[in-house]
Structures are given as structure tokens and as C-alpha cells.
Amino acid sequence: MPYLEACVSETLRLHNPVSAVGRIAAQDYTIGDTGITLPKGMLVNFSIQSMHRNPDYYPEPDRWNPERFMPYNRDKLVPYTYMPFGLGPRNCVGIRFALMEAKTVVVSLVNRFKFIRTPKTTVPLVQTKFQFLYNTGDVYVGVERRK
Numbered sequence: 001m002p003y004l005e006a007c008v009s010e011t012l013r014l015h016n017p018v019s020a021v022g023r024i025a026a027q028d029y030t031i032g033d034t035g036i037t038l039p040k041g042m043l044v045n046f047s048i049q050s051m052h053r054n055p056d057y058y059p060e061p062d063r064w065n066p067e068r069f070m071p072y073n074r075d076k077l078v079p080y081t082y083m084p085f086g087l088g089p090r091n092c093v094g095i096r097f098a099l100m101e102a103k104t105v106v107v108s109l110v111n112r113f114k115f116i117r118t119p120k121t122t123v124p125l126v127q128t129k130f131q132f133l134y135n136t137g138d139v140y141v142g143v144e145r146r147k
């Protein structure tokens with residue numbers, strides 16, 4: 001189960017369904033010593049995807065590597081760099097349900113079927129269009145019933 005959990009976490013890092021989250025500045029706010037001041041009322045979008053693919057936080061960022069999320073590696077993750085469900089008081093209310101659902105589906109399918117590459121399978125999976133929800137276009141995989 002820890003490995004399944006790590007697989008789901010790593011997939012949500014590499015292919016996070018929601019590409020960005022937004023917040024509105026509640027007051028004028030200067031970011032550290034950058035000289036940048038956000039005026040009250042400004043909409044700020046955080047690109048989750050850029051954070052998840054930043055090599056400073058995730059070495060070899062384009063490689064799907066569940067090991068990053070195994071319990072013995074979790075303390076190497078930099079706080080606030082992993083946010084597939086957003087962060088803070090307005091983060092996703094469905095986190096637990098979504099993770100439970102994803103793991104249940106994977107277990108149920110992998111128990112009965114093998115998923116294999118076909119000549120039409122795109123490796124690596126390429127994002128076809130940058131938009132609010134992750135979009136890869138059509139995804140082709142082969143499915144074989146386990147004996």
C-alpha cells in the first residue's frame with residue numbers, strides 16, 4: 001500500500017489535473033525583498049505545474065519516480081512545493097475521497113488486467129495544450145485480462 005500511495009502521489013505531481021490555483025490579495029503585500037508589491041484586490045495565479053516540474057525541488061522532474069514519495073524519502077520534500085489539491089484554508093475538500101477513489105480503482109483494475117504499451121501509446125505522455133485542466137488529448141493503452 002505505501003508503494004501504491006507513492007504511485008498515485010507521483011502521478012499527481014507529474015500530471016496534476018489542475019494546473020494552477022488563484023488567490024486575491026486581501027491587502028497590499030510586498031513579496032520579501034523582491035520589490036514586487038501586489039496591490040489589494042489583485043488576482044494572483046500560482047502555477048502548480050511549474051512548481052511540480054522545478055528541478056530544484058524534484059531532481060529529474062520529467063521522470064515518473066514513485067520513490068520520491070516513499071515514506072523514507074518524504075522528509076526530503078520541500079514544504080509547499082507539492083500541491084495537486086492546492087494548499088491552505090481553501091484547499092480541495094475532496095482530497096481524502098479522491099485519493100481513496102483513485103487507489104481503489106487502480107487496485108481493482110490491476111488485479112484483473114495488465115496495461116501495456118501499444119504502437120499508438122505515447123511515451124512520454126505529452127501535454128497537448130496548457131489550460132486550467134491538464135489535457136493530453138487521446139491516450140492509448142493496451143489492456144490484457146490477467147489469467
Ligand code: HEM
Pocket residue numbers: 016017018020021022083084085086087088089090091092093094095097098
Ligand atoms: C484527483 C482529484 C482532485 C484534484 C486533483 C483536485 C484539485 C483541487 C484543487 C487544486 C482545488 C483548488 C484548491 C486551492 O485553491 O487551494 C480544489 C478545490 C476543490 N475541490 Fe478538488 N480535486 C480533486 C477531487 C475532488 C473531489 C473528489 C471533490 C469532491 C468530492 C472535490 C471538491 C473540491 C471543492 C468543493 C473545492 C473548492 C474548495 C474551496 O474553494 O474551499 N475535489 N480541488
